Amino acid sequence: MELGLSTSVLGLRAVPDGLAAFAAHGVPWVEIHGYEREEFDFSDRALVAATKRTLARHGLRLWAVHSPAYAPLDLASSDADVRGRTCAAMREAMGVSVELGARVFVCDGARPHADDTPAQADARRRFYADSLRTLFDEGSASGLRFVIENTPRGAASPAKRRRWRVGSGPAWSRSTPTTTTANGIATGSRPPAESLGGRSWTACAASATAAPS
Numbered sequence: 118m119e120l121g122l123s124t125s126v127l128g129l130r131a132v133p134d135g136l137a138a139f140a141a142h143g144v145p146w147v148e149i150h151g152y153e154r155e156e157f158d159f160s161d162r163a164l165v166a167a168t169k170r171t172l173a174r175h176g177l178r179l180w181a182v183h184s185p186a187y188a189p190l191d192l193a194s195s196d197a198d199v200r201g202r203t204c205a206a207m208r209e210a211m212g213v214s215v216e217l218g219a220r221v222f223v224c225d226g227a228r229p230h231a232d233d234t235p236a237q238a239d240a241r242r243r244f245y246a247d248s249l250r251t252l253f254d255e256g257s258a259s260g261l262r263f264v265i266e267n268t269p270r271g272a273a274s275p276a277k278r279r280r281w282r283v284g285s286g287p288a289w290s291r292s293t294p295t296t297t298t299a300n301g302i303a304t305g306s307r308p309p310a311e312s313l314g315g316r317s318w319t320a321c322a323a324s325a326t327a328a329p330s
Contacts, residue, residue, distance in 0.1 A: 118278070119145050119146060120143075120144050120145070120146065121144060121145065121146025121147060121148065121180050122139055122144050122146075122147065122148070122318075123147075123148040123149075123150045123181075124147065124148065124149055124150045124156065124157065125148075125150035125152070125156065125183075129153070129155040129156060130155055130156075131156075132149065132156070132157055132164070133164070133167045133168040133170075133171035133172075134171070136167070136168075136171050136172065136175060136177060137171070139175070139177060140175035140176065140199070140255055143197060144177075145177060145178055145194055145230050146177070146178050146179075146180045146217045147172070147177050147178065147179050147180060148179075148180055148181040148182065148183060148223075149168070149179065149181070149182045149183065149185045149217070149219070150212075150222065151183055151184065151185050151210060152183060152185065152186045152187065152225065153180065153185075153187050154185070156188060157265075159185060159209050159210045159213045160209060165213055165216065166204070168217060169216070169217055169218075171295075172217065172218075178218075178221045179217050179220070179221055180219065180220055180221060181219055181220065181221035181222070182210060182211075182213065182217070182219045182221070182223065182282075183223045183225060183266075184207055184210050184222065184223060184224050184225050184226055185206050185207075185210055185226075186225045186226060188228070188240065189202075189228075190202070190203040190206055190226055190228075190319070191203055191226065191227060191228040191245050191249035192204070192207075192224075192226040192244070192245050192249065193227040193228065193230070193241040193242070193245035193248070194225050194228075194241075194244065194254075194258055195237070197242065200244060200248055202224050203248070204248055204251065204252060206226075207224060207226055208252070208255065210222070211252070211256050211259065211261060212259075214261055215259050215260065215261060217269065219261065220261070220262055221261065221263075221264055222256050222262070222263055222264065222326065223261045223264045223266050224252060224263065224264065224265055224266065225258075225266040226248070227241075227245050245274065247249050249265065322323040
């Protein structure tokens with residue numbers, strides 16, 4: 118088994134220099150965490166180029182890239198302009214993912230709307246599904262494994278909240294999520310796999326996301 122870590126454990130503005138710490142501790146796999154611009158700015162071409170050089174210099178392998186998720190990004194927004202700008206941000210991040218050699222793109226682009234009526238919630242789910250469908254097709258065409266992160270924000274502290282990830286496949290909208298967190302990646306293990314529309318996905322608990330089967 119090989120261990121990987123998310124750059125979220127390094128703090129803000131730590132990439133690319135902080136990647137040296139992973140290499141120094143024998144961590145071969147990396148997730149670039151771009152939730153906030155201060156973690157990783159996908160529009161910063163100099164940062165992207167420097168990160169690519171640093172990964173190569175230290176022999177680090179990029180397993181995943183976590184999408185931007187800062188306000189006002191929201192794939193489930195009732196505002197078509199917000200959805201459009203969010204899709205554009207996701208496309209930019211997916212392009213960077215491909216450029217850096219990532220295998221997985223973690224899409225975390227929906228914001229909580231706790232005050233919605235049932236009808237509003239249903240409408241948002243449709244907006245979200247439509248946005249994801251387009252991004253999934255584009256991501257898959259580029260060779261990325263497209264992963265949806267559905268986080269119940271606001272219900273627990275960051276230390277306690279559980280993150281749910283669903284693997285890619287034509288039937289992703291019908292899939293059953295499996296618990297995991299975003300701070301680690303374990304490769305070389307074989308947790309149970311589920312078949313989804315002719316493809317398979319795997320997920321592993323205890324702060325790890327396992328390799329695809």
